[in-house]
Amino acid sequence: MTLPRAKPNQPRIAPCAAMDCRACEFRSLTFCAGLPEREIAELSAIVTRLRIEPQQVIIQEGDPADHVFNVTSGVVKLYKLLLDGRRQITGFLLPGDFLGLSSRVGYAYSAEAVTDVSLCRFPRQRLEEAFDRFPHLRRRLFDIANDELVAAQDQMLLLGRKTALEKIASFLLQLSEREQRRGAGLGSLDLPMTRGDIADYLGLTIETVSRTLSQLKGQALIKQKSLSEIELTNIDALQEITES
Amino acid sequence: MTLPRAKPNQPRIAPCAAMDCRACEFRSLTFCAGLPEREIAELSAIVTRLRIEPQQVIIQEGDPADHVFNVTSGVVKLYKLLLDGRRQITGFLLPGDFLGLSSRVGYAYSAEAVTDVSLCRFPRQRLEEAFDRFPHLRRRLFDIANDELVAAQDQMLLLGRKTALEKIASFLLQLSEREQRRGAGLGSLDLPMTRGDIADYLGLTIETVSRTLSQLKGQALIKQKSLSEIELTNIDALQEITES
DNA sequence: CGCACCCTTGATCCTGCTCAAAGAAAGTGG
DNA sequence: CCACTTTCTTTGAGCAGGATCAAGGGTGCG
16 A cells, blocks of 8 residues: 655646636536537636646645636546555546535545646636526536446446456556547557556555556557556457456 | 336335425435425426335346436345446445436446335436426535445445455444434444345455454444344444544 | 666465355245 | 245355565666
8 A cells, every 4th residue: 555645735826817618628528518608708707727746736635625626637636545544546537527526515535636737726616606597507517426426336346346357457448448538549548647546546556556467468468668658459358357 | 217127016106195295204304305395396296106125126227217216215225246246236225315316328236125115206307307497406416416426435445445344344333323314323223234235335255244243243342133233332442443 | 877766576474255064044835 | 833945144164366575677867
């Protein structure tokens, strides 16, 4: 298990003048698509753009949940800790994903930048007011929250009942599909997180992650271009391992 | 959706003339509290009351998600299966809990009655229409979905990083707290589910569940009145085991 | 170049799983 | 009501998947 070793929070970059929805990768895909100009303006008025460095803590479990974030570039990890330092990463956020949606009083998890990250930050209070004026916006967020719930249930199945090999195969396929949905090439995969992050996401140790990746390499199901670049050379075989 | 197929479907009790919110345990607590008469009438018009027997299947993963249910009495288990039969129970529903909320096209999990169960069934389409007329109802459901998401994240931490002893202790305390919140006595606990269900909920085997309960009994942290009745005789010690 | 950090690989250990058997409940039919 | 069956639970013995401990190798950075 790995101990948290986040750097202290760094100064945040000032808000940009207006939120351009077309420039905001996620929102054009999932949230902003088809929104009338008036509502976009409403949201523009309350957004703050942030840039975050790797290892920087974005929110901490228990902090008052004053903001909702949307990732516009980079990768964020969400995690929960036990008192003795054991860590469970509950998800990786890619561009387009929301952060802090599910929180009501305090954030239910901590979030830390894996890579350089750009965020849109919304004050929760103002966002709620916007939703009250445009209820169908809340509907969109509701759907997104439900998708998160479905993903969480899949992850429970993985954590509780899959073997190390199945976990790794599922993880590689899941990341590949998410990147593809965002326009990446089939089979080529970037793993910006450390082996320790992967271990804490899958409920394994660093050593088991490393060994299992080596095993897949040995069976020629994956090829490793560099530490973080992986190519899935036999997707069918990976899917057969997953067999869910 | 499906009708239960483990046992033949029983005649359904006709929808009650008007849905009496005070008679509907959950809704008085979480959902219906403070709703104006008009909205209650709206919901009354579309609800169907059902009675389900133990082991009867309520919904199956993948079925079209045509209905939303609310448990009014009894216990329901939600689960996902792997092809070879491995099972992960993702949650137990107590009176007041919703079923099928997070589903959009198809149900993301199967649900089966653990005990005799009473349900309120809402056609999703009609429910959505009601939400469009009364947007603050959707807001309430959004909050409920978010609570589910928070619970799912806690469960991921449990599945990925806790020991068998910690899992069992967490489970007992969690159930005890939920029953207390619904008015049960402190420390006295009913486990209507089988050891197999508990195992599949905690990512363990039946034998490990049984052994761990015996261990807690040996340390006098719990007392077993019958197979399903357990008394938590040392809650502090249990909480110390959990230590999260 | 040297240090720090991360990753890989090997050896050994241990928690929880598997296999097995017997006891306790609960249903079933006479 | 009781004999019989089925299902669930408990407990024991042995095993194994993944964890832990340890050492060495890459890689990036000052």
